[in-house]
Structure formats: C-alpha cells, structure tokens
Amino acid sequence: MLAAVRIVIARCSVDYAGRLTAHLPSAPRLLIVKADGSVLVHSDGGSYKPLNWMSPPCRLVEQPDRWTVTSKSGEILTISIEEILSDASFDLGIDPGLRKDGVESQLQETLAAQLSVLGEGWRLVRREYPTPIGPVDLMCRDGDGVSVAVEIKRRGEIDGVEQLTRYLELLNRDPLLAPVRGIFAAQEIKPQARVLAEDRGIRCVILDYDALRGAPRDEMTLF
Amino acid sequence: MKFQVERDVLAEAVAWTARALPARPALPVLAGMRLQAGEDLTLSSFDYDVSAQASLPVAVEEEGDVLVSGRLLAEITRSLPPRPVEVHTDGARTILTCGSAQFSLLMLPAEDYPALPDMPPAVGTVESDVFAAAVAQVATAAGRDDTLPALTGVRIEIEADTLTLIATDRYRLAVRELRWSPAKPDLSAAVLVPGRALADTARALTAGAEVSIALALPGENGDGMIGFEGGGRRATTRLLGGEFPRYQALLPDQVNATAELPAALLSESVKRVALVAERNTPVRLSFTPGQLLLEAGTGDEAQAAETLEASYEGDDIQIAFNPQYLLDGLTVMDSDTVRISFTAPAKPAVITGKPAADQAPDYRYLLMPIRLGG
Numbered sequence: 370m371l372a373a374v375r376i377v378i379a380r381c382s383v384d385y386a387g388r389l390t391a392h393l394p395s396a397p398r399l400l401i402v403k404a405d406g407s408v409l410v411h412s413d414g415g416s417y418k419p420l421n422w423m424s425p426p427c428r429l430v431e432q433p434d435r436w437t438v439t440s441k442s443g444e445i446l447t448i449s450i451e452e453i454l455s456d457a458s459f460d461l462g463i464d465p466g467l468r469k470d471g472v473e474s475q476l477q478e479t480l481a482a483q484l485s486v487l488g489e490g491w492r493l494v495r496r497e498y499p500t501p502i503g504p505v506d507l508m509c510r511d512g513d514g515v516s517v518a519v520e521i522k523r524r525g526e527i528d529g530v531e532q533l534t535r536y537l538e539l540l541n542r543d544p545l546l547a548p549v550r551g552i553f554a555a556q557e558i559k560p561q562a563r564v565l566a567e568d569r570g571i572r573c574v575i576l577d578y579d580a581l582r583g584a585p586r587d588e589m590t591l592f
Numbered sequence: 593m594k595f596q597v598e599r600d601v602l603a604e605a606v607a608w609t610a611r612a613l614p615a616r617p618a619l620p621v622l623a624g625m626r627l628q629a630g631e632d633l634t635l636s637s638f639d640y641d642v643s644a645q646a647s648l649p650v651a652v653e654e655e656g657d658v659l660v661s662g663r664l665l666a667e668i669t670r671s672l673p674p675r676p677v678e679v680h681t682d683g684a685r686t687i688l689t690c691g692s693a694q695f696s697l698l699m700l701p702a703e704d705y706p707a708l709p710d711m712p713p714a715v716g717t718v719e720s721d722v723f724a725a726a727v728a729q730v731a732t733a734a735g736r737d738d739t740l741p742a743l744t745g746v747r748i749e750i751e752a753d754t755l756t757l758i759a760t761d762r763y764r765l766a767v768r769e770l771r772w773s774p775a776k777p778d779l780s781a782a783v784l785v786p787g788r789a790l791a792d793t794a795r796a797l798t799a800g801a802e803v804s805i806a807l808a809l810p811g812e813n814g815d816g817m818i819g820f821e822g823g824g825r826r827a828t829t830r831l832l833g834g835e836f837p838r839y840q841a842l843l844p845d846q847v848n849a850t851a852e853l854p855a856a857l858l859s860e861s862v863k864r865v866a867l868v869a870e871r872n873t874p875v876r877l878s879f880t881p882g883q884l885l886l887e888a889g890t891g892d893e894a895q896a897a898e899t900l901e902a903s904y905e906g907d908d909i910q911i912a913f914n915p916q917y918l919l920d921g922l923t924v925m926d927s928d929t930v931r932i933s934f935t936a937p938a939k940p941a942v943i944t945g946k947p948a949a950d951q952a953p954d955y956r957y958l959l960m961p962i963r964l965g966g
Contacts, residue, residue, distance in 0.1 A: 557738065558741075560741055560832075560833070563741075563833065563834070564815070564833065567833075575740070589938065589960050589961065589962065589963055590762040590763060590960055591760065591762055591763065591764070591765055591842050591940055591958065591960050592762060592837050592842060
C-alpha cells in the first residue's frame, strides 16, 4: 500500500532540526503521511495549517517509537511516538484536480449554447474554429448571415484584444468568410482593452456567467 | 527656487494636490509633485486619468520649478509644526525648513514630467456647497465593482439650467437635480464621470464660492474629459465609457403606499436594529397605520425589534432592505422628514425628503428590497 494516504492519531512529541529548531511537547496529534511522501503534523486547531511538516521529496524511516523524516537538504523531523491511537490507510486513487467555475472553456461552452446573448437569429458555425495561428473560441453567423469571430476571456485585457485582432486579420483573408467581425467577450473587460477593441471596431460583451448558466440570483436588482 | 509660505496653507494645498498621485505610478516621475514658483506657487500631480493642480499665494524670492516625491511631501507638510515654512533648492536637493525642523528632499527630473492636460472649455458654474452636497448624495449609490465599469461612474446630464446627477450599483439608484448657470443657455450633454474621483473633487472644492465645470466630450481627440475649478484649485478627470442604464424607466410611476417619519429617528433605529443582522441579511420594515415596526435577525440568531411612530397611508406592507443601503440613503437625505413610497414588497421603494407642497423632490433614492424569507 504505497500510493495511499495514511492517517495516524498518536500521542507524540516532535522535534524539527533544519533552518531552525522547533519542539512540540507530547500531546495527542494527527499525523498524515501522503502518497507523495509528505508528512504533516496537525493539532485540533490552527485551521488548515499543520504544526509541522516536511514537503517531498523526503524519506520516512519508521521505528516502533520513533519516525524520522529526512529531507533532501538534510532537515530532520523526528516524531517520538508514545502511543498509537489509530492508524489507517486509504487509497484515494488519482485526483481529478480542482475544477474552477467560470474558466474559459466553460464560458465558451455556455456561451455557445446561448448565442441569443449576442443577438437574435445567431447561429454557431463551430467552437474552436481553426486559424493558422490557433483556434478562435467561437465562429458564428449573425442574424444577417455575416461571420462573427468571438474570443472569450475571463478577464478581458489588451493582449486578448491583440489575439482577436490577429485572428480577424487572417480570417478576413478567406473570401468565403470575409467580412468577419469580432466580438471580445469576457466576465470583466479592462477599460484600456475596451478602448482598444472598440477603436478596432470589435464589439465588447460582458458575460454574466451566473446569468448564462441560469443560476438563480438570490439578490433582487433594479435591472 | 526660494519661497516662504504659511504651514496650513501649504499643507492644505499639498494634501489636495496629492489626491491625484498614483498609488502605483507607471512612470517614476508620476510619483512626484511638481512645485512651480512664479508669481504664485503652483502644485501639480497627474496619473494620466486624473490631474490636480493648486495655486496659492506665497512670498517668492526666487522663481523655480522642481519635482519631489509627492507622497513624502504630503506626509511632511501634514506633520509640520505651526510655523512659517521656507522652501529652497540647494544643488540637487530641495530644502524645506519649518521652525527647527528641516527636510532635504531628492529632486526628480522635472523636465521628464508630463504636461498636465489643458483645461477643457468651461461650460458653466455651480455653487460649490450645493454641488458637493449633491455629488455626495448621488455618489453613495455608485458601484465599487470594476467588473461593471460604467456603474462606478456618476452620470451628469446637462439640460439648460438643470444638472441631473445619477448613479446606481443595481441595488439602489440615486438621482439629484440641481440648478446651475450654464455658459450657453441651450447646452445639452450627458457624460459619465468616475464616481470616486468626482466625490473627492467636489468635497475638496468647497473653499471657493463657485465651481466652474469644464467639459470636452468624447470624440476624435480621445475619451473626453471633465474639469472642475474653484478657489485656486483645478482638477481634471478622464470620462468613463460604456452604457449607462436607462434609469428613468426604473423609477416607479405608480405609488400604492407612502410613509413619512423623522429621518434621524429612522436612521438611528435602523442602525440599532441592524446590529443583530448578519452580513447580507436584511432589516424588515412592517408599516401599519400610524406605526413602523423594524426587525432584524431570525430564529436561530440574535433578534431585534423596535417600533416607531410613522404616518402611513396605504395597505399594510412588510418589506426588507439591506440595512447599509438603507442607511446610505437616509444619511444623505437633505430633509428632517423622509418619505418612503412603495409599490409592492418586491418592487423598489423610493426614499425622498418631504418636499414643499406641489414640488417634486430634487433628490430620489431608489432602493431594491431583499426577498423576504428567501
């Protein structure tokens, strides 16, 4: 059972010797040995922070009354164990990672499903429409059948406008597509980016992710 | 350069000018405050969005033009003892002496300092006190969230001799009308001014009797700019772009119930009752003929209740508000008696002062309620 998290409750004292020395007197504590090799010593308080810890890569040598954790740089965490109250291991498998709401791919997916936000009668040509310098987020046709390229950002800054400008320049060389207009869509757009975009004839659209997703607002607003 | 000046006069002018110092200057020289001693002393600061300039009479012995750290100068002048101040240059340093205290400041290259924008053409004047009060009444409702930049602004609508100031953060909306003296009688324009800069400027320009407003509308020459000048001080601010909501449509045209009660008593009571309201929880107002019951807190927490006498016309209503938003509106009310008009518990309420008979109130604060039991 190597790749597993091990949770030990033990009465122990801890000594750390490295860049500084620290001592935790004897008390019941929670010891966590993670599959990546890190060792954490927690008390029942102090929020999420361990009292003491050793980050990987490090080596744990286990004796019945003493754990010695040595890091690559020679720091030593010594846990003197008086009594083990609980010792359990669990294989957590591969972690899918932290997913954040409102990332660009989700915004892209959500907006593609609700093109009416941009205008009436709009059709999606495709998401990730290829150009020679990378895909543009959405290619659409507006109500009059005119091509519109949409670049989606979480925070709309100047470099996003530049990126869309380059796409538009290339897309407009395609006689089957041209003229291609641009939309710069983001949850927030920096004033400078807006100025630059509007100066280049690119429309700016603020995306309200919660509203797009149909999440109920718990606050009532005037508009 | 060499001049003498009274400590308070200098400190006040430096503090005013320091408002436009950028917190994180894009160019090192922008952290500087420019001191130009000619007939008067002129202090300038600029961050490309906002500029501030103050002129003050000083006894100039030798003319000069220096740039020193604005933040440091502001802190120094604020802390000086009440004695005359003498400033002079000595080689690459500017020496400031006040009583027995002496400061020697490094000079930044004044020749690299950008020219302040020219004041746009003046479009009219307004009484400084009235303007400051009106801006304060409206700016309280401006948004502080930069994700909706247009809502961080105060819209100024100019229509002949009436200025209308409007701000909203989607939860409340404040509208104030005031008279002013336009330079041209048929002037009509609408601009969006950054709310915080406007509030600061208006508050600080009450030294003179009048404030002159100068305007360059957005167009080919850039974003447009608004300038304010009065009492030897002038400030310019770049205008905001973006769509401002059509606010007239938000003002309810129908009123089903009206309450009137003393403004001070109501705000004190709201403050008291709100002590038990956790963040983002409402105060509940129940109006019945002759009285208002204020409540906050729910069964699981601390609760508070208070009853006030109120004149009330209409069907009984129970409505809930964000206490801070309610207080924001009550504290800027320019009347001893407030009038609250309701349409329905889920529709915005309008708070105004009690206007004189047959007159429309010049200030309206529209407040969206919070859903009850939700």
